[in-house]
Amino acid sequence: MAVMSMVEAIRSTLAAEMDRDERVILLGQDIGANGGVFRATEHLQERFGEDRVVDMPLAEAVIVGSSVGLAASGLIPIPELQFLGFGSQAFHQIEGQVARMRARSAGRFEMPIVIRAPFGGNVRTPELHSDAHEAKYANSPGIKVAMPASAYDAKGLLAEAIRDPDPVLFCEPLRGYRLQKDEVPEEDYTVPFGEARVLREGDDVTLVAWSVAVNVAERGADLAAEEGIACTVIDLRTLVPLDEQTLAEAFARTGRGIVVQEAPLTAGFGAEVVATVQEHAFWALEAPIGRIAAPDVPYPIGAIEEQYVPGPERVLAEIQRVMEAA
Amino acid sequence: MAGSADTRQLADGGVRVEPPEPLQFLAPDGSLAQEYEPALSDEELLAAFRLMLLSRATSERAVNLQRQGRLGTIATPDGQEAAIVGSVLVLDPARDWLVPTYREMPAMIHMGLPLPRFLLYYRGHPLGNQVPEGVNMLPVQIALGTQVPHAVGLAWGLRHQGSDAVVLVYFGEGASSEGDVHEAMNLAGVRQAPVVFLLQDNGWAISTPVAQQSATGSFALRAAGYGFPGELVDGNDLFAVHDATRRAVERARTGEGPTLIEARTYRLAPHNTSDDSSRYVDPTQLEEARARDPVPRLRAFLSERGLLDEEAERRLTEEISEELAVAVREMESESEFAAEQLFEHVYETLPRRLDHQRRALSEGDGEPD
Numbered sequence: 001m002a003v004m005s006m007v008e009a010i011r012s013t014l015a016a017e018m019d020r021d022e023r024v025i026l027l028g029q030d031i032g033a034n035g036g037v038f039r040a041t042e043h044l045q046e047r048f049g050e051d052r053v054v055d056m057p058l059a060e061a062v063i064v065g066s067s068v069g070l071a072a073s074g075l076i077p078i079p080e081l082q083f084l085g086f087g088s089q090a091f092h093q094i095e096g097q098v099a100r101m102r103a104r105s106a107g108r109f110e111m112p113i114v115i116r117a118p119f120g121g122n123v124r125t126p127e128l129h130s131d132a133h134e135a136k137y138a139n140s141p142g143i144k145v146a147m148p149a150s151a152y153d154a155k156g157l158l159a160e161a162i163r164d165p166d167p168v169l170f171c172e173p174l175r176g177y178r179l180q181k182d183e184v185p186e187e188d189y190t191v192p193f194g195e196a197r198v199l200r201e202g203d204d205v206t207l208v209a210w211s212v213a214v215n216v217a218e219r220g221a222d223l224a225a226e227e228g229i230a231c232t233v234i235d236l237r238t239l240v241p242l243d244e245q246t247l248a249e250a251f252a253r254t255g256r257g258i259v260v261q262e263a264p265l266t267a268g269f270g271a272e273v274v275a276t277v278q279e280h281a282f283w284a285l286e287a288p289i290g291r292i293a294a295p296d297v298p299y300p301i302g303a304i305e306e307q308y309v310p311g312p313e314r315v316l317a318e319i320q321r322v323m324e325a326a
Numbered sequence: 327m328a329g330s331a332d333t334r335q336l337a338d339g340g341v342r343v344e345p346p347e348p349l350q351f352l353a354p355d356g357s358l359a360q361e362y363e364p365a366l367s368d369e370e371l372l373a374a375f376r377l378m379l380l381s382r383a384t385s386e387r388a389v390n391l392q393r394q395g396r397l398g399t400i401a402t403p404d405g406q407e408a409a410i411v412g413s414v415l416v417l418d419p420a421r422d423w424l425v426p427t428y429r430e431m432p433a434m435i436h437m438g439l440p441l442p443r444f445l446l447y448y449r450g451h452p453l454g455n456q457v458p459e460g461v462n463m464l465p466v467q468i469a470l471g472t473q474v475p476h477a478v479g480l481a482w483g484l485r486h487q488g489s490d491a492v493v494l495v496y497f498g499e500g501a502s503s504e505g506d507v508h509e510a511m512n513l514a515g516v517r518q519a520p521v522v523f524l525l526q527d528n529g530w531a532i533s534t535p536v537a538q539q540s541a542t543g544s545f546a547l548r549a550a551g552y553g554f555p556g557e558l559v560d561g562n563d564l565f566a567v568h569d570a571t572r573r574a575v576e577r578a579r580t581g582e583g584p585t586l587i588e589a590r591t592y593r594l595a596p597h598n599t600s601d602d603s604s605r606y607v608d609p610t611q612l613e614e615a616r617a618r619d620p621v622p623r624l625r626a627f628l629s630e631r632g633l634l635d636e637e638a639e640r641r642l643t644e645e646i647s648e649e650l651a652v653a654v655r656e657m658e659s660e661s662e663f664a665a666e667q668l669f670e671h672v673y674e675t676l677p678r679r680l681d682h683q684r685r686a687l688s689e690g691d692g693e694p695d
Contacts, residue, residue, distance in 0.1 A: 057509070093475065102671050102674075105457060106453050107670070108458075166673050241677030244678070
């Protein structure tokens with residue numbers, strides 16, 4: 001089995017899906033001759049032609065908005081937002097149009113669109129390139145939100161997203177593009193949405209995370225293990241749909257837990273996780289559920305972003321806090 | 327006939343483009359320009375007039391139903407019938423596509439949307455926006471401007487799959503201020519998408535007059551900036567609109583790309599049934615606009631041609647009245663919706679979390695599983 005980085009897994013999956021289904025077309029800025037600013041689409045235009053790997057004007061609203069029409073015409077468009085932070089320039093098309101077209105047309109028009117969007121911090125991008133905006137989209141009914149943390153899941157979730165007749169926001173962590181490497185089978189497989197991955201099981205504290213924060217949670221769990229604290233680590237994989245059952249079972253067992261997110265604290269998806277857990281497992285809880293998040297401040301300029309993005313030391317400190325609670 | 331745009335070199339080296347006069351074949355008194363012979367047959371002309379009358383009659387009936395509480399808020403196309411009918415008639419409903427806003431009722435009917443289905447939308451019924459299979463139009467757009475990128479993608483996608491279909495998209499001078507419209511027209515030019523942009527300048531974006539919407543003398547001039555043709559037409563002249571659209575559709579179909587048509591018309595009714603336009607419309611201006619009403623203009627032409635007399639129009643009106651009565655009955659016979667049907671078309675397969683919410687709403691069971 002080959003070891004692949006996340007970006008390699010994404011690139012090979014796009015190619016495989018384009019081979020499998022000629023309705024699949026890619027559109028976005030710099031995805032053609034340049035192969036994408038992160039090389040996620042490298043050589044795909046050479047292989048599939050300019051009609052299926054389409055370089056677009058610098059205009060997010062029409063990159064997403066034209067995908068609505070492409071989908072209505074019978075194609076499976078995969079628009080790339082160069083950075084999720086610029087999704088704000090297309091948010092009205094994503095939330096107002098893509099997400100609700102099936103509902104507002106009472107089923108006449110499906111939107112099998114996969115919006116790929118790199119995001120996340122600690123890679124020294126310029127301003128507005130790093131923000132973790134996933135909660136806005138999770139609060140937009142009609143679109144699914146996938147946030148892979150591993151190269152294996154990047155392949156399986158992306159293939160699943162492309163074959164899903166409903167729209168998916170597929171968030172790709174910049175920090176994980178090259179650093180995150182896993183064994184990825186060559187053969188075709190999909191990872192179903194709404195089924196969280198349990199990375200390790202421990203009886204003391206449950207850590208819940210998604211995307212690149214899973215890695216932070218894992219490292220926090222490693223530090224805790226050195227102190228004799230055993231953690232369960234859950235990777236949600238998709239925020240929409242949400243795997244409530246795995247959350248409920250883990251918290252029922254550990255009674256203590258923490259959500260780790262890269263987004264700002266207030267109204268982040270971690271709040272939804274905490275609310276969901278207390279609905280299902282309130283009587284099993286032995287301590288208030290902790291939240292590790294970025295502070296409620298704008299994403300900072302590069303040189304101080306390590307102060308903003310939560311790291312494993314903050315996770316360890318919170319693990320110790322919830323362990324000490326009565 | 328139309329003039330051409332005039333380019334003036336300014337003393338400081340800048341260039342200013344002055345708009346031409348709008349293309350016009352049919353004068354407000356119903357007289358036809360000498361050199362013009364309608365491209366529409368007598369039957370097509372009468373069908374166009376019937377569609378315009380149906381539109382006007384539906385507006386009147388719908389506003390009455392709204393006042394009685396039987397329909398929700400509705401925006402009518404009164405005064406814009408020639409701009410809408412004149413353009414949509416060019417489309418072949420079997421292969422072409424329409425991307426409408428809420429104000430293009432006669433265009434939807436031309437494409438095959440059943441009248442009861444149109445009315446159902448304004449009843450606030452979720453099936454009202456379910457365009458039937460085989461009817462080539464996207465659902466009515468409410469967030470004005472957002473439909474224009476959809477139209478460009480649709481045109482591009484159809485062409486990508488080998489079709490020679492053309493997409494006609496409507497928007498107003500108000501929506502033309504939206505960034506989406508700029509992005510969409512720019513992309514259409516780049517991709518040579520087979521799309522016709524039909525901009526209706528009806529003078530008003532609710533209460534904002536066109537002079538406060540844009541400083542341009544003609545929205546059609548913007549096409550030059552996107553690298554495709556633009557044309558200004560008298561939007562109350564069925565023939566001018568039809569002529570410009572026919573040429574635009576032909577270009578699109580043969581691979582020559584998009585066209586922007588500005589149909590200059592006038593909104594004779596309030597913005598919608600919630601609007602009191604007497605607060606901002608100058609009554610003198612409205613009276614002047616009524617003199618340019620496209621319906622009497624076409625009626626005068628048809629009478630002059632011997633295609634229509636009072637008796638024929640009386641029969642037409644009765645026929646339309648009956649058609650409307652049947653449509654209203656059918657619209658009102660559609661059953662109410664139950665809460666659980668909120669969930670029916672959100673995703674192809676309902677996620678478990680939503681299924682819990684569905685059961686909680688429909689059975690009053692608020693407990694999570």
